[in-house]
Amino acid sequence: MNLISIAWKSLKQRRMASCLTAFSIALGVMLMVLVLVMFGAVDSAFTQRSIAYDLIVGPKGSDLQLVLSAVYRMQPPIENLPYLYLEQLKKDRRVISAVPLAFGDVTQEGSFPIIGTTPEYFENDYMPGRAFKIRGTRVNGLLDTIIGYEVARRNKWDLGSTFTIVHGGADSGHVHDEKFVVVAVLAPTGTANDRTVFLNLEGFYAIAGHSKPVVEYEQRLRDFYAADPERLATAMAQLEAQKKLEAEEASAGHDHAHHHHATPDAMKEVTAILVRTRPDTPFDSLSLTSELQKGYQAMAVNPVRPIQKLVTGLLGNIQKALVALTAIIILVSGVGIFVSIYNSMSDRRREIGIMRALGARRMHVFGIVLSESTLLCVGGGLLGWLIGHGLAVIAAPWLIEQTGLLINPWAINPWEATLFPVLVGLAALVGFLPAMTAYRTNVADALNS
Amino acid sequence: MSLLLERIRKSYREPGGSRIPVLGIESFAMNQGEQVALIGSSGGGKTTLLNIISGILTPDSGRVVVDGSDIAAKQEVVRDRFRAAKIGIVFQTFNLLPAFSALENVLLGMSFSGRGVDKAFAKQLLERVGLGHRLNHAPQKLSVGEQQRVAVARSLANKPVLLLADEPTANVDLANQQLILDLIRDTCRDHNVTLLMVTHSSDVADTFARVENLKDFNRPELCLQEQSA
Secondary structure, three states, X not given: XXXXXXXXXXXXXXXXXXXHHXXXXXXXXXXXXXXXXXXXXXXXXXXXXXXXXXXXXXXXXXHHXXXXXXXXXXXXXXXXXXXXXXXXXXXXXXXXXXXXXXXXXEEOOOOOEEEEEOOHHHHOOOEOOEOOOEEEOOOOOOOXXXXXHHHHHHHOOOOOOEEOEEOOOOOOOOEOOOOEEEXXXXXXXXXXXXXOEEEEXXXXXXXXXXXXXXXXXXXXXXHHOOOOHHHHHHHHHXXXXXXXXXXXXXXXXXXXXXXXXXXOHXXXXXXXXXXXXXXXXXXXXXXXXXXXXXXXXXXXXXXXXXXXXXXXXXXXXXXXXXXXXXXXXXXXXXXXXXXXXXXXXXXXXXXXXXXXHOOOOHHHHHXXXXXXXXXXXXXXXXXXXXXXXXXXXXXHHHXXXXXXXXXXXXXXXXXXXXXHHHHHHHHHHHHHHHHHHHHHOOHHXXXXX | OOEEEEEEEEEEEOOOOOEEEEEEEEEEEEOOOOEEEEEOOOOOOHHHHHHHHHOOOOOXXXXXXXXXXXXXXXXXXXXXXXXXXXXXXXXXXXXXXXXXXXXXXXXXXXXXXXXXXXXXXXXXXXXXXXXHXXXXXXXHHOOHHHHHHXXXXXXXXXXXXXXXXXXXXXXXXXXXXXXXXXXXXXXXXXXXXXXXXXXXXXXXXXXXXXXXXXXXXXXXXXXXXXXXX
């Protein structure tokens, strides 16, 4: 029999009090684990490289808003960029892939965002090392769509389903006439792609009401290419040609709405461009960013940094506050253990005296009491850790459904690694005084008590 | 010589600072394997004497030699280890630990000796006291007589050279009195263990070849004489 087994027997003797005090520690640890698991999921969702692109290019404005709209599809887009700039980027030797995103509309059912893009979006990985898995056929027609896993699940859509979209967001109330058809469904990705409907970029431009008056494009291009007269001249020439065509059609009495002409590039716009630069030249993305800031009314942002700033700045503090709160709960539970053991000491005085009479040294009885507090703290902590992660396992499917947040219930936060050494420290702290009481017990008096 | 007490003085300090003399023993000795009944009036210092012999208390002065070692001169930690290894104690109130089974109570005594736990020997001891079928019973599930038998087995667990028994039959019924008495005495005889048994019962004392009355060799006033000198 060693000190631990003697301590264990002693705890079993006071079964109810021991269970209650250990459970109070378990509750505190469980809360801490849940906080850490939740924040770990939020942290990994927002701060890891959640897309396999180096830069997101968009119009000048808030970098956070650009990332939230382009990557997480949480915010409305800022403004648009000329499509011509996409072509320009594609030709840049530093760029290996430039994928346009055009959005603004949502599905009538479920208000899922509609994004116009190119097939390249699905050829590239959606996260580093993770390729899209698509069930269905390729997008051929202008009204063909690929829908995310959540869109299919929530709206109960599958291949062949048809749907309509609302212009400019769910509140606008303007439903487009076009009937879109689902030709492919994405496998779950755990990203915003699950909640997105994709259609061909050309299809996006073809939606009635997406084109604006030519003069509006003219002004935007003048602003964008103010520092690049050569490209501005090319764009203006395209617009002039379009103006001429429209004038001719008007004089001939054609109804523009019923004739689809290929939209000239100068009249196309994209909301954001996802850019991959050459991995062997890491400074390419920096030089591209700096060129954009100087030359055009656009900006390039790192897809991770603005979110990281937000998460560490705001959520990081909330996490710290919650962890501090749970730490206080654990500390209070520790005080409960102290009270429980300390109160038991007067009842156990004789017991300690008997052990001493049988030859137990002062350090033996000191160690037994300290082992009791350690068993309660560490045992309670282990129980709380298991319950916390167990609850995370149970809550994971519900969380994905409600928030789209993919949590790894068994992910160990670095803070958790410090949990058990801290609990042992707490046990030593709360067990010290009762252990000293045991240490100082006068054997002869205790045997007479 | 198994036990030798020389010039033992013991007094207790009162809260006011004055001292109450308890023991003043010039000499007391027991041979190896000898069995002695110690009688005396209540409050006469018998329990204090047993505590001094076992090293739980230290005398103010004097020598307590057990198995050739003066334990009164040793540090507390050494006395504790010595007590665990060489001295068995049977208490009047049995003093079994309620959290432990009969077998575990016997093993507990072994675990503090530093010599390791011999489960087979512990079982053998319990079988010898007639409790082989009650090894895993908690003390509160045993009868009074059975509890005292477990206490006897526990006191012999470390094969002591000296057994101190403080009125071991005071709390048991008549039927069990003789049984326990025989058990203690026979076991000590079989293992050549020196036995010093405190008793108030003249019936018990009469069965011993040597009976010592504490008042015959204890002169507490010696403490005061030495203090004033």
